[in-house]
Amino acid sequence: MSDTSVNTGPYESEAQFGDFFALLKPRVMTLVVFTAFVGLLAAPVSLHPFVGFCAILFIAVGGGASGALNMWWDRDIDAVMRRTQKRPIPSGRVTSDEALAIGLFLSVLSVVFLGLATNWVAAGLLAFTIFFYVVVYTMWLKRWTPQNIVIGGAAGAFPPMIGWAAATGGISVESVLMFCLTFMWTPPHFWALALFMRKDYDNAGVPMLTVTHGRPATRRHILIYTVLLAVLAIATGFTTLGGPVYMATALVLNALFLKGAVDIWRRDEDMAEADNYAVEKSFFKLSLLYLFAHFGAILVDAALVRLGVWA
Ligand code: HEM
Numbered sequence: 001m002s003d004t005s006v007n008t009g010p011y012e013s014e015a016q017f018g019d020f021f022a023l024l025k026p027r028v029m030t031l032v033v034f035t036a037f038v039g040l041l042a043a044p045v046s047l048h049p050f051v052g053f054c055a056i057l058f059i060a061v062g063g064g065a066s067g068a069l070n071m072w073w074d075r076d077i078d079a080v081m082r083r084t085q086k087r088p089i090p091s092g093r094v095t096s097d098e099a100l101a102i103g104l105f106l107s108v109l110s111v112v113f114l115g116l117a118t119n120w121v122a123a124g125l126l127a128f129t130i131f132f133y134v135v136v137y138t139m140w141l142k143r144w145t146p147q148n149i150v151i152g153g154a155a156g157a158f159p160p161m162i163g164w165a166a167a168t169g170g171i172s173v174e175s176v177l178m179f180c181l182t183f184m185w186t187p188p189h190f191w192a193l194a195l196f197m198r199k200d201y202d203n204a205g206v207p208m209l210t211v212t213h214g215r216p217a218t219r220r221h222i223l224i225y226t227v228l229l230a231v232l233a234i235a236t237g238f239t240t241l242g243g244p245v246y247m248a249t250a251l252v253l254n255a256l257f258l259k260g261a262v263d264i265w266r267r268d269e270d271m272a273e274a275d276n277y278a279v280e281k282s283f284f285k286l287s288l289l290y291l292f293a294h295f296g297a298i299l300v301d302a303a304l305v306r307l308g309v310w311a
């Protein structure tokens with residue numbers, strides 16, 4: 001954060017509930033919370049529904065808190081980028097001090113209450129995830145290296161492990177596999193968006209791959225990570241995490257995702273400009289369906305095992 005002049009002076013708050021809620025990045029966090037939910041329910045233990053509800057609630061609050069701290073730190077670049085200009089701090093509806101206070105308060109609250117409701121392994125993982133997203137990714141990597149989202153993506157991959165730990169009190173091969181799926185998925189998810197956001201990151205001086213290595217290199221990287229992701233996702237089907245529903249889902253979605261990545265790799269900027277980045281935009285949308293469907297399938301297979309439909 002280089003510009004501390006954004007909205008920090010004497011201030012009478014005009015913020016409404018919706019503005020504070022927007023600080024928590026609710027749309028992105030829905031999928032984050034869903035992966036945590038799957039981690040929690042796929043674990044082979046029976047959990048009291050109220051404990052499960054509390055676990056998901058506090059993971060969601062912790063995720064939201066990390067979003068508020070990210071918006072607090074990034075308020076200078078959010079004010080420059082078209083996509084983020086209307087966020088509560090750059091648009092002046094929430095002060096940066098308010099965002100910081102809310103982020104810190106909800107971070108502590110979520111970790112303590114998750115620990116009290118479930119166990120301290122889960123709470124420790126939540127604390128580490130918040131730290132990783134806010135300090136390691138947002139404050140350090142994001143403005144320093146084009147590998148920012150590859151390494152920083154680990155933050156978004158922890159939630160299923162937190163859910164699993166909340167249910168079992170530990171870490172397992174299955175929860176590490178769920179981490180790996182999300183970790184490998186993040187680069188294609190994000191770089192597709194970086195391609196059609198054109199000059200946003202350039203203007204803000206953020207060293208995203210599109211800015212430092214150019215668009216053809218970004219297209220190549222999307223393809224490489226998509227191939228690695230497909231291998232991992234299909235291989236996961238042969239582990240205890242997989243089942244028939246997972247395998248069918250993985251086969252269909254990885255074929256579609258690979259086709260999308262090849263299409264993106266084959267295109268140049270003139271082609272992309274001509275159709276207003278339609279292929280990149282639909283690949284980004286497909287990335288959301290991809291992760292949702294893989295985790296959904298893990299959940300369905302786990303439920304069918306519990307119901308005794310298959311072993
Ligand atoms: C470092 C890792 C990641 C980066 C840099 C990243 C970046 C982004 C960005 C910039 C957007 C644009 C929309 C917005 O500003 O709200 C977005 C959308 C989204 N991301 Fe990610 N993302 C990451 C990881 C994840 C993870 C781990 C998940 C879920 C498990 C996720 C789920 C979503 C969803 C659901 C949207 C669509 C939100 C909407 O409909 O507006 N992202 N992501």
Ligand SMILES: CC(C)=CCC/C(C)=C/CC/C(C)=C/COP(=O)(O)OP(=O)(O)O
Binds near residue numbers: 028063
């Ligand atoms: C439980 C818990 C603590 C979960 C955290 C999950 C997490 C780290 C999600 C990251 C997803 C995300 C909002 C990335 C945005 O990157 P960005 O901040 O660079 O994007 P921006 O430019 O839109 O601000």
